[in-house]
Amino acid sequence: MKRVSLALLALAAAAPLRGQSLLYRGPNMGGSWVPDPAVVQFNFLHRFYVAPGPSHAVVNYPSFTLAAGIAHGIAFGGKFATKSLAGTGAGAQSTNETEVFVRWRALGTEGREGFSVAITPAYNLLAKSVDGELGVDWTRGRVTLEAAARGISRELGTPGQKQVALAGGFVGRLTRYIAVSGDLGSFMAPVNGRAAWSVALNLLIPGSPHTFSLQASNAGSATMQGASRGLTTFGTGSNFILYGFEFTIPLHLKRFSPWFHGSPKPVALGASGAAVAAEVNMTAVKFAGDAVTISAGQAVRWTNRDPVEHTVTFDGAAEPGSPVIPPNGSYVHRFDKPGTYTYHCTPHPFMKGVVVVK
Numbered sequence: 001m002k003r004v005s006l007a008l009l010a011l012a013a014a015a016p017l018r019g020q021s022l023l024y025r026g027p028n029m030g031g032s033w034v035p036d037p038a039v040v041q042f043n044f045l046h047r048f049y050v051a052p053g054p055s056h057a058v059v060n061y062p063s064f065t066l067a068a069g070i071a072h073g074i075a076f077g078g079k080f081a082t083k084s085l086a087g088t089g090a091g092a093q094s095t096n097e098t099e100v101f102v103r104w105r106a107l108g109t110e111g112r113e114g115f116s117v118a119i120t121p122a123y124n125l126l127a128k129s130v131d132g133e134l135g136v137d138w139t140r141g142r143v144t145l146e147a148a149a150r151g152i153s154r155e156l157g158t159p160g161q162k163q164v165a166l167a168g169g170f171v172g173r174l175t176r177y178i179a180v181s182g183d184l185g186s187f188m189a190p191v192n193g194r195a196a197w198s199v200a201l202n203l204l205i206p207g208s209p210h211t212f213s214l215q216a217s218n219a220g221s222a223t224m225q226g227a228s229r230g231l232t233t234f235g236t237g238s239n240f241i242l243y244g245f246e247f248t249i250p251l252h253l254k255r256f257s258p259w260f261h262g263s264p265k266p267v268a269l270g271a272s273g274a275a276v277a278a279e280v281n282m283t284a285v286k287f288a289g290d291a292v293t294i295s296a297g298q299a300v301r302w303t304n305r306d307p308v309e310h311t312v313t314f315d316g317a318a319e320p321g322s323p324v325i326p327p328n329g330s331y332v333h334r335f336d337k338p339g340t341y342t343y344h345c346t347p348h349p350f351m352k353g354v355v356v357v358k
Contacts, residue, residue, distance in 0.1 A: 020211075020248050021111065022179070022203075022211040022248060024110050024171055025110075025146070025169075026170070026182060027200045028169070028197075029148060029169045029183050030120060030133055030148060034104075035069035035075050037070065038068075038253045039068070039250055041065070041068070041250050041251075042248075042249045043066075043247070043248050044062070044246065044247045045062070046062045047242035047244030048061060048243060049241070060082075061242055063081040063222045064079065065079045065222060073104060073105040074104050076101075077101060078099060078100045079099045080096070080097070081221030081223060084225075085156045085220060085229060097126040097225075098126060099122050099124045099225075100122065101120050101121065104118065104119050104120075112139060113141075115138050116138075116139070117136050120135065120224075126156065127154050130153040130154075131150065131152050131153065131225065132151045132224075133149070134148065135148045143172055144171040146183065147167070148168070149164070149165075149167075150166075152165065155192065163188070163192075165224070165228035167183060167186075168184060178203060180199075181199070182197070182199040182200070184197045185197075185228050194232055196217070197217065198218075210249060211247075213245060215242075215244050215245060215246060216242070217244075266328050266330065267328070267329035268330055269325060270322060270330075270333050271332045272332070276300070277298035277300070278355075279303065280303070280353065282303065282305060282306055285308075287352070290352065290354065293355075293357075294358075297334070298334065299333060302331045303330040304330070305327075308327065309326055310347065311345050311347065312331055314341055319335070335355065338357050339357055340357075342354050343355070
């Protein structure tokens with residue numbers, strides 16, 4: 001199925017969105033991705049540092065990205081990091097770093113063959129700096145190569161100092177669902193501190209637009225400045241390695257329309273005029289009455305009582321199955337041959353049912 005559901009009430013939900021995919025972007029790279037109009041993207045990046053013994057204290061470095069598509073190829077958003085570079089002894093009054101940005105994808109589309117180019121002007125509120133990035137991606141088959149040039153008007157921790165950073169990375173997709181990636185970025189002149197690096201194992205969650213990655217990096221935040229200079233252990237200059245994960249969540253605003261416009265109108269799909277001998281409700285993300293018995297020539301009607309989309313997909317392609325059934329929609333299927341027909345919902349494969357035809 002090309003379309004999958006966004007669950008509002010369950011964690012395993014999905015939507016028919018082109019969500020940002022970590023299978024095409026390194027952990028410290030901005031990439032060329034832009035949300036579709038009326039789509040909001042939320043990324044949660046959580047990294048942590050484990051101090052050496054005897055304390056083994058854990059220091060957390062969470063970062064959040066929120067962006068929305070406002071036109072074709074244009075996005076507006078922000079990044080928030082609770083522990084920035086300024087919190088490593090640079091004398092800043094706060095460690096909370098906020099970057100607001102606009103991204104324009106001037107060429108191509110993330111994940112498609114060939115080149116994709118994006119321009120991202122930004123403003124870093126903590127550094128009071130006007131920043132910008134030119135990002136270029138090149139995709140061929142299972143490989144994506146990335147490059148970025150960043151301009152910084154005021155570097156964090158060094159007021160008034162301008163900077164330029166260069167970064168590059170790669171993503172190799174091992175399968176449709178698994179990829180590995182890495183990147184390296186650094187300020188150029190002067191080189192303040194270590195280069196920022198990262199490596200990751202990236203996963204596409206099947207049946208959903210969500211991606212997840214397990215990461216190691218020495219960068220404390222995902223902002224342009226945070227991804228251009230690596231952290232070092234206090235007082236030693238040695239590597240300060242963070243471990244963590246990132247989770248991407250695309251949200252289609254249209255999905256929330258029932259909150260404001262009531263329940264959608266009923267939609268009838270499937271065989272019309274068939275004699276319905278059994279009813280199955282799809283509610284609470286399960287098939288209520290998961291086993292029904294009918295006679296050959298009769299039909300079953302499935303009605304979606306959930307606020308998310310479902311399907312009726314027969315195992316082994318024994319029957320053609322349904323298209324996506326919207327909320328308040330129904331699907332009727334007539335069974336002409338005796339047999340036992342097992343089925344499931346494609347977006348929510350834990351939903352299962354059986355139709356016995358005698």
